[in-house]
Amino acid sequence: MMAVGMTGVHAQGAGADLPTHMVADMFKPLSRPAEMIHETSLLVLVICAVIFFVVAGLLLYIVVRFRKKATDNTQEPPQIYGSTNIELAWTVIPILITVVLILVTSRTIGEVQNAKLPEDALQVRVVGHQWWWEVHYPQYGIITANEIHIPVSSKDPKKARPTELILQSADVIHSFWVPQLAGKTDLIPNRTNKMWVDPYTIGTYFGNCAEYCGTQHANMLLRVIVDTPENFEKWIADQKAPVPPPQTAQEIEGRRLYYANACVNCHTIGDSVSKGIFGPDLTKLMTRQTIGAGVAPLNHENLLSWVRDPQILKVGCLMPNMQLLDNEAEAITAYLETLK
Amino acid sequence: MASDTIVDPDFKVPAPERVGEEGKTWSHVIQNLVFTVDHKKLGLMYIGAGLLFFVVAGIMATLIRIQLFFPRSTFLDPDVFNRFFTMHGTAMVFLVGMPMIFGFANYLIPIMIGTRDMAYPRLNAFGFWVFFFSGLLLYFSYFGAPGLYNAGSAPDVGWFAYSPLTAKAFSRGHSTDYWTLSILLGGIGSLATSINILVTTFCLRCKGMTLGRMPLFVWLFVVVAFLVIIALPPLSACQIMLTLDRYLGAKFFDTQAGGDAVLWQHFFWIFGHPEVYILILPGFAIANEIIPVFSRKPIFGYPIMVAATVMIAFISLGVWAHHMFTVGMTSLGNTFFAISTMVIAVPTGIKIFNWLGTMWGGKLHFDLPMVFCLAFLFQFLIAGLTGVMLSVVPFDWQLSDSYFVVAHFHYVLIGALLYTFFAGIYYWYPKAFGRMLNRKLGFWHFWLFTIGFHLTFFPQHISGFLGMPRRIFTYEAGRGWEIWNQLSTIGVIIQIPGILFFVYNLIYSYFKGEEAGDDPWDAWTLEWATTSPPPEYNFEKIPEVRSRRPLWDLKHPDDPDWKFE
Numbered sequence A: 001m002m003a004v005g006m007t008g009v010h011a012q013g014a015g016a017d018l019p020t021h022m023v024a025d026m027f028k029p030l031s032r033p034a035e036m037i038h039e040t041s042l043l044v045l046v047i048c049a050v051i052f053f054v055v056a057g058l059l060l061y062i063v064v065r066f067r068k069k070a071t072d073n074t075q076e077p078p079q080i081y082g083s084t085n086i087e088l089a090w091t092v093i094p095i096l097i098t099v100v101l102i103l104v105t106s107r108t109i110g111e112v113q114n115a116k117l118p119e120d121a122l123q124v125r126v127v128g129h130q131w132w133w134e135v136h137y138p139q140y141g142i143i144t145a146n147e148i149h150i151p152v153s154s155k156d157p158k159k160a161r162p163t164e165l166i167l168q169s170a171d172v173i174h175s176f177w178v179p180q181l182a183g184k185t186d187l188i189p190n191r192t193n194k195m196w197v198d199p200y201t202i203g204t205y206f207g208n209c210a211e212y213c214g215t216q217h218a219n220m221l222l223r224v225i226v227d228t229p230e231n232f233e234k235w236i237a238d239q240k241a242p243v244p245p246p247q248t249a250q251e252i253e254g255r256r257l258y259y260a261n262a263c264v265n266c267h268t269i270g271d272s273v274s275k276g277i278f279g280p281d282l283t284k285l286m287t288r289q290t291i292g293a294g295v296a297p298l299n300h301e302n303l304l305s306w307v308r309d310p311q312i313l314k315v316g317c318l319m320p321n322m323q324l325l326d327n328e329a330e331a332i333t334a335y336l337e338t339l340k
Numbered sequence B: 001m002a003s004d005t006i007v008d009p010d011f012k013v014p015a016p017e018r019v020g021e022e023g024k025t026w027s028h029v030i031q032n033l034v035f036t037v038d039h040k041k042l043g044l045m046y047i048g049a050g051l052l053f054f055v056v057a058g059i060m061a062t063l064i065r066i067q068l069f070f071p072r073s074t075f076l077d078p079d080v081f082n083r084f085f086t087m088h089g090t091a092m093v094f095l096v097g098m099p100m101i102f103g104f105a106n107y108l109i110p111i112m113i114g115t116r117d118m119a120y121p122r123l124n125a126f127g128f129w130v131f132f133f134s135g136l137l138l139y140f141s142y143f144g145a146p147g148l149y150n151a152g153s154a155p156d157v158g159w160f161a162y163s164p165l166t167a168k169a170f171s172r173g174h175s176t177d178y179w180t181l182s183i184l185l186g187g188i189g190s191l192a193t194s195i196n197i198l199v200t201t202f203c204l205r206c207k208g209m210t211l212g213r214m215p216l217f218v219w220l221f222v223v224v225a226f227l228v229i230i231a232l233p234p235l236s237a238c239q240i241m242l243t244l245d246r247y248l249g250a251k252f253f254d255t256q257a258g259g260d261a262v263l264w265q266h267f268f269w270i271f272g273h274p275e276v277y278i279l280i281l282p283g284f285a286i287a288n289e290i291i292p293v294f295s296r297k298p299i300f301g302y303p304i305m306v307a308a309t310v311m312i313a314f315i316s317l318g319v320w321a322h323h324m325f326t327v328g329m330t331s332l333g334n335t336f337f338a339i340s341t342m343v344i345a346v347p348t349g350i351k352i353f354n355w356l357g358t359m360w361g362g363k364l365h366f367d368l369p370m371v372f373c374l375a376f377l378f379q380f381l382i383a384g385l386t387g388v389m390l391s392v393v394p395f396d397w398q399l400s401d402s403y404f405v406v407a408h409f410h411y412v413l414i415g416a417l418l419y420t421f422f423a424g425i426y427y428w429y430p431k432a433f434g435r436m437l438n439r440k441l442g443f444w445h446f447w448l449f450t451i452g453f454h455l456t457f458f459p460q461h462i463s464g465f466l467g468m469p470r471r472i473f474t475y476e477a478g479r480g481w482e483i484w485n486q487l488s489t490i491g492v493i494i495q496i497p498g499i500l501f502f503v504y505n506l507i508y509s510y511f512k513g514e515e516a517g518d519d520p521w522d523a524w525t526l527e528w529a530t531t532s533p534p535p536e537y538n539f540e541k542i543p544e545v546r547s548r549r550p551l552w553d554l555k556h557p558d559d560p561d562w563k564f565e
Helices: A032-065 A084-113 A229-240 A249-260 A300-308 A326-336 B002-006 B019-023 B026-035 B039-067 B078-112 B121-144 B175-203 B216-247 B261-295 B302-316 B331-343 B345-359 B368-391 B393-399 B403-433 B439-465 B482-512 B550-555
Strands: A122-129 A132-137 A142-145 A147-151 A163-169 A174-177 A185-187 A193-197 A203-209 A221-227
Touching (some): A032 A084, A032 B345, A032 B393, A084 B331, A084 B368, A084 B393, A122 A185, A142 A147, A163 A174, A185 A193, A221 A229, A300 A326, B039 B403, B078 B216, B078 B261, B078 B403, B121 B175, B216 B302, B261 B368, B261 B403, B331 B345, B368 B393, B403 B439, B403 B482, B439 B482
Parallel strands (some): A122 A163, A147 A221
Antiparallel strands (some): A163 A193, A174 A203
């Protein structure tokens, strides 16, 4: 059940050939902050397990030993009202355990929360929307959505290149949670939160929005695609490269329809006049693995379905049915498929 | 001897006046319920209404679990699912937990302290009816809330309704208003009842019942009443602020106009965390009465039990932000709330050990109330330990808002609280109705419900470890969550017949149950000194007590408690 490298549901898009970490087991951390959390968690888990077995064992012993037996007489047992010494003992022991927990906790809080990141750390600004993620790379001038590409880091502190996530929200509260990379941090409107990840294995990491944010909270899925530094740079270059103009008559017609309809009000495509900011940036749409923030793999069939009526794949999402004719939807889909 | 005065052998009990039962017409029965100010009837009405809402909210939970059986299931629409979990949570806290605790308090406190009614009987009735209408108002949203925009019906913002999801921009129509008003109303009822509890216990105790001789049950409710009075005003305040935001252009939580989303969380959890103890302390109160009687020993360490309760209540007012470890507080803030939360484990631990100490050396009778209390102890141990894990901030960064949290608080609210409710009902039903609940049906209820409960909620710890967030209406295949969700749903299917056995038992035993007599459990507190059911005036003659266990003194004149306390 915890297999790494399980085949994902996707077939295309940048990073589709990487191993996938679909089962986001917090006890299999693959990044530094997640590992620090993991170490503390294991210790706490062990302490709690010991307490559980001692107390539950005591309870079981009492239930067996002091149960009323058939042979008992009807006399009441000795009436004991309490014992200061014993009560003192079971006050002091929990206090000692609590002190240990407090020390461990405050140390890890500081280590994770106040970690000093190197100057060259990659910065990614993630903006939560009802029900998708807007992703900015301020150091590179790139904007994408839902799938976050970052370079792999290293356990060796000299070679490590962690990524800093700058978390904001455009509407309600969301929460960024990819368990194998780090704990979760909320994206809150009017606030900027920060967290960091430092993965040391390549692969696609799965996560979710973890704060209830409305109708399609369940389908606000996250993918973090961790690749080698070379492949990451290649991906950056590819995202910056200009998009070839549409070739076929259908693609050209699709582009005309795209600009003639309301699409431009919400979506951005590169340097064109399409500068909407309410929906995901479509400049390099076809380099992604999924659409609808992970609700379905990005392929022709799903894209066509989405263009015709997004409410089929993701009921309640904020993109309305544009009431397109069949041939219009197909033309727009053909145009969108040139965006790579 | 003073304790002899509890029962006056020469006194004849006058036949109680029972309008509804003599007339036997429905209008009489309803009049009797609507106009009553008797604390016992109101207590039973609270519990009855609580059980009614429990069944409705339980049906919603069942539908939620069916939806989550398969990945990408289309059994429920997302909006329907979101309304269900909102209504389930809101109802279970405000319409099941709160009325049930007030039901037990109402019925038992006046009898336990040897008086004839609550201090303010009409305020008591007012409290009940305000609560009951707040419940109807909440459920009426299914019909009434579509509103101007035809958006939404029942509330779908989650039971803690984080802003700005509740702002006009994101919650159109009136569903959120129904939620707000219902909680505001319910809060008024809870405040009224709490004030009543305090005045009753401080002013109406019978002769000889010093504070130090009150049953622990009563002590714990005094603490609960204080907590309600302190914790509810912030909740009411933020509901009013939200309404101002939505209708009069205030900007408290409206982030689009510069308001603060986190402010709501502070307000809500300043109420919300004491609320957890408001709910669980009555569970402890019930266990404090039952465990000694069925161990045949007095409670171990009465003074420290009171002290631990007061400590829990006090500390619980300073832990609220442990619900907010992921909002980006400073490391100092996180550490402070981690410490305060962990410290609360100490008095809680004392309580568990004192219950074990009570049983140690006793003669344990495994009747139904005791069996439910033993399960409570075991399950509360798990709930407490998962609570400790959640207080460890780094662990919480992973577990917060995951299914682990869902598992944790269901172990608290079902595994601990609901089990003590069941124990209390099995224990005091004979007093309230004069008949025993059927033992065989009761054990069917116990085993089915216990197996179902663990099967439902234990796997949710694991799906939480595997990254499953709460409140999702569906999930992808291949994330490793299928099996745990399926076990969980099967668990619910096992719980349902357990509940059916319980409900059937309540009705069956009312007519066919074995006659209970005044004191079926050979117990020691004052409620067992009067008849079953008690007359409207509770005692023919107000008793006088000399110790914490007046009936023990009466039954063991050679070895009375007051010699040792």
